Amino acid sequence: MAVNLLRRPDVEARTGLSRSTLYEWMKRGDFPQPVKLGTRLVAWRESDITDWVESRETRGAV
Template sequence: MAEILLRRPDVEARTGLSRSTIYDWMKRGEFPQPVKLGARIVAWRASDVVAWLEARETKAV
C-alpha cells in the first residue's frame, strides 16, 4: 500500500502547529522529518504525523 504524504498546510491543519513551530521542533528533533520530493518540495508521511500525535496524547494523559 502506498504511503500517504502530507504537504505543510495539511500538517499544520492536523497538528494545530504553525509553520515556524513545525520547523523549530524539527530542528530540535521533536517533530518528524519530511521526505524530500524535489529541490524545493517536501512532504511528511501521514503515518509519522499520526504516530507523533498519538505519542503526544499519551504523554498528556
C-alpha cells in the same frame, strides 16, 4: 504498500502547529522529518504525523 503524504498546510491543520514551530521542533528533533520530493518540495508521511500526534496524546493523559 501505498504511503500517503501530507503537505505542510495539512500537517499544520492536523497538529495545530504553525510553520515556524514545525521547523523549530524538527531542528530540535521533536517532530518528524519530511520526505524531500524535489528541490523545494517536501511532504510528511501521514503515518509519521499520526504516530507523533498519538504520542503527544499519550503524554498528556497522565
